[in-house]
Amino acid sequence: MGESAEQMHPKKAFGWAARDSSGVLSPFNFSRRATGEKDVAFKVMYCGICHSDLHMLKNEWGTSTYPLVPGHEIVGVVTEVGSKVQKFKVGDKVGVGCMVGSCHSCDNCANNLENYCPKMVLTYGVKYYDGTTTYGGYSDKMVADEHFVVRIPDNLRLDGGAPLLCAGITVYSPLKYFGLDKPGMHVGVVGLGGLGHVAVKFAKAMGVKVSVISTSPNKKEEAIEHLGADSFLVSRNQDEMQAATSTLDGIIDTVSAPHPLLPLIGLLKTNGKLVLVGAPDKPPELPIFPLLMGRKIVAGSAIGGMKETQEMINFAAKHNISADIEVIPIDYVNTAMERLLKADVKYRFVIDIGNTLKSTSSI
């Protein structure tokens, strides 16, 4: 009979897990491995709630195993480092994002693209090299290989910085890779949620003109007054969309619900690029004529490698960028999930782990 989650490893750990695809989270005792030579152990202070956490909790992608401890926007303070760790010391502020392992021998790993390594290990819900299940950041402590830990600069707030570890890198990476970061360019951001609002901030900091494209007219004021977007297009308003034809060098599309691509492709200039970072579960239609007639591109992108994640964090610190968050205690998490489902949050929930996650030994 397999060891229980509590007995698997030497260090006691405590978090909240879902036990089935209802996705309802509740207290969960488990364990973390001893700090290996290359490992960094840290006390978790905050963990962002990503929409992927919700997808995984409810097994919407069909890959979930239970019990599931989500959370891949994790920040905290180092408590122990292994003997071969060079980059971190006790007391450092650090973060872990979506991955905790990769093969280190393929071309992707060699090119700092661990996120595309076929053997990449996710922070939660999959098997680690030792055969044990990975558990995420809705928990009191983390142990991770130094390679997958980033430093959080002193001037970046921990709570607002946490969501950058997934939302931030997910939009930063394609802005850079697809060359949409040049001052004077005009980029569209579709969807104003966790990813979208950070995309607006990054793009503005890069000197790019930003148009937010959304189905909700009531987000306009926020987008322009608060986030600094240059304009706002209501995607269902045909006149507005028509007037903006062929104006954008690129679009970062963060929307995961199914939506038509044709109107977005129409907004692109010749050679324009539509980059999808949300993952709808049904394939949309790809209209070929407009793609050909303007030599346009539709591409995808998934998080980012470790080197660029650190680069992104440093960029955010330098430009005073952090996510707009609603800090919640751990026992609010199920309510937060219900609100997240209705996109009722501006713009990321962050769990105050350090102050509210307390082990109750009676469980």
Next chain:
Amino acid sequence: MAKSPEEEHPQKAFGWAARDNSGTLSPFNFSRRDTGEDDVTIKILYCGVCHSDLHTAKNEWGVTSYPVVPGHEIVGAVTAVGNNVNKFKVGDKVGVGVMVDSCKKCNSCHEGLENYCPQMILTYNSFSRDGTRTYGGYSDIVVVDQNYVLRFPENMPLDAGAPLLCAGITVYSPMVYYGMNQPGKHLGVAGLGGLGHVAVKIGKAFGLKVTVISTSPKKENEAIDRLGADSFLVSTDPAKVKAAMGTMDYIIDTIAAVHPLTPLLCLLNVNGKLVTVGLPEKPLELPIFPLVMGRRLIGGSNFGGIKETQEMLDFCAKHNITADIELIRIDEINKAMERLAKSDVRYRFVIDVGNSLSKVDQNAQASRLFYFAT
């Protein structure tokens, strides 16, 4: 009242046109404008038969105005030049491809990308600046602004070179633009027809490893022995596709019919590029996961600008690349179209306009009278 095609211009012209969406072509008298200051008048010797000609003749894209004279892979000899013409002289061998004009003022035009100019005028089935229809190369003469005429390389055979004017540039342009030309990399060519077979040849000339991806197993020997492809993949064989997953850096998708993209995307490596140059009648399904999980992209591309078309012709001449063709007479065009619809050609029909169009001329009057009498 609008003038008839015969009367609207001063130079008599003769060709074959489709009158309705049966797509059946038959003799057609019309006219061409006088040789303007910037114009080159060309006696047409050969014209390639592009699948777009078939789509247009049958109005499969819903944008055809009849009568339509197709043909945008035109090769001929210059017979007259306008006063301002400095690039060509009488007797030169020249080509005309997919477009005959553009605005000349926008960024695309200034960057040698006239093909993306919003006011670009197609060689056929478009409106000229004077409001008259453009008629293509299934005809005896054509008059074109010198800026949209290509110089045919000395050592390139006219008949086998004609298809390069559309098929050639259509694959060459994206291969260069999307960086699908780094020696040693692996290119997949999906579809082995007019475009596909030229893509194989150009890919090999770029120093790429080339795999042909096709639904027809019987094309394998051709692909490898005759065209020089390195390997052949039957895309409807799931085991073979699985074994080849993640092995290609780029894919040129030349398939004109609706087809699934998932098997093609999965063949690509991380950061892989799939460029689609075929124009199916309906939108395709876009599989998101392979796109996102491997940072892959799907790009479109639409023939090419004039400068790069010239560059392509010179490149092909240097590497002895021409299309594999089946030469036909103009009166065989309808049969050729039927065969083309079934992909029964290796790999482009080319109409021997110079030798077969004029011969039918005498019968044209009689045919027309008969047509209107019945």
